[in-house]
Amino acid sequence: MKLALILNVIDPKIGGVMIMGDRGTGKSTTIRAIADLLPEIEVAADDLFNSHASNYDLMSDIIKQKIEQGINISTEFIKVPMIDLPLGATEDRLCGTIDIEKALNEGIKTFEPGLLAKANRGILYVDEVNLLDDHLVDILLDSSASGWNTVEREGISIRHPSRFVLVGSGNPEEGELRPQLLDRFGMHAEIRTVKDPSLRVQIVEQRSDFDKDPYSCIEKFEKRQCQLKSDIVLAQNRLSNVNIDYDLRVKISEICGLLNVDGLRGDIVTNRAAKAFAAYHNNDKVDVKDVKKVIKLCLRHRLRKDPLDTIDSGSKVTQVVDDILGSE
Structure with missing residues (x-):
């Protein structure tokens, strides 16, 4: 999640x-x-639609008209x-x-x-x-x-x-x-609900600590949160430079074909998610491990439901992925 x-x-x-x-x-x-x-994010000031000041696709018609009339658009960060x-x-x-x-x-x-x-x-x-x-x-x-x-x-x-x-x-x-x-x-x-008793106790304790003193609890995790924020920003900046080999793209599409995924959204989303995962882990090239980490999240809900099938859709994806990409 x-x-x-x-x-x-x-x-x-x-x-x-x-x-x-x-x-x-x-x-x-x-x-x-x-x-x-x-x-x-940077938005046009006093705009009802959070319009981008320079990207036409993210602009309302009102802002477009102002730009065409040569009116200077002031911006703010929200x-x-x-x-x-x-x-x-x-x-x-x-x-x-x-x-x-x-x-x-x-x-x-x-x-x-x-x-x-x-x-x-x-x-x-x-x-x-x-x-x-x-x-x-x-x-x-x-x-x-x-x-x-x-x-x-x-x-x-x-x-x-x-x-x-x-x-x-x-x-x-x-x-x-x-x-x-x-x-x-x-x-x-x-x-799914956590079954491990020690982990359940840890969750209950963290919740109790937060209820007692929310501010000190937030302060305790602030450093890790700032690090995560920084990692996300770096990944966003790196994303456009991430590449995925043709052979790996073929294998992704082969998996989608074997699973009888309707349409091409599964292929497109898996490619995008694998690139984002590689960028998040400071890599400029997608490898097999990146694909295996994200493909179940991208495909499990796209499979046709067979009422007589007892196998979970996530397990079905894993089986096909292991066959095509290897089970290492």
């Missing part, structure tokens, strides 16, 4: 993480904690947005709608941005994603596929960038996720 989140921070194009597991295993806590590891999508959210809250207060008081039609606007260039987190209403799932699918959100409301037509890392968590006992949405997640991690 932690590895999948870190790799998505290094390369957001991996496409997010789906984390399924038992209740009380720290899924939500871990996901919300990742926000503290993210470096600040923390990467971490937006929660509650299960009971309405479509208007997610997409944005007309600002009723301004319309009534001033007679002006203006757009009030929704959660997709606030999550641009950040993380959109959906807890209990398998319980999310179908109409909200459709909106998420559309915006995550195109990277844009289009709103047509009461005479207002707005289109703004909506590039976010989609992170979901849930308990498989509470229901399955729609295959279309599951396929949108770049990686899939399964969490």
Whole structure:
């Protein structure tokens, strides 16, 4: 789970993480904690959509118009947005709608941005994603596929960038996720309750220490957290120089073919995740070990479910990977 989140921070194009597991295993806590590891981003000042000041793909139409008119864009640095999508959210809250207060008081039609606007260039987190209403799932699918959100409301037509890392968590006992949405997640991690008694005691003690004195507990781990933050920033800068051999790319695609993975997302995500993992470990070239470390996270949720099959999808991926890449 932690590895999948870190790799998505290094390369957001991996496409997010789906984390399924038992209740009380720290899924939500871990996901919300990742926000503290993210470096600040530069955005256009007073912009509703966290627009980039020089990258056209990450700019709202308003900022583009200002640039075309020769207006100088002032910028500021902000923390990467971490937006929660509650299960009971309405479509208007997610997409944005007309600002009723301004319309009534001033007679002006203006757009009030929704959660997709606030999550641009950040993380959109959906807890209990398998319980999310179908109409909200459709909106998420559309915006995550195109990277844009289009709103047509009461005479207002707005289109703004909506590039976010989609992170979901849930308990498989509470229901399955729609295959279309599951396929949108770049990686899939399964969490099980720890069985080792000594490790369980360690977790309980750390939790008790935090409840007694949160500040000293944060201070205790601050040095390690700063080191992790620094490693992530270095990996982000190194990522564009990481290469993966043609032969290794062929083997990745061979594994996807043998597993009957639908489409090519599995190949693309595995290549990206392997590069991010190599960059994270200070390497400029992807090797077999890097691929083996990430491929199960990238493919386990993309396999077709056979109701008569008793083998776990993760085990099936491991078997094929060992056959193609070797079991060392």
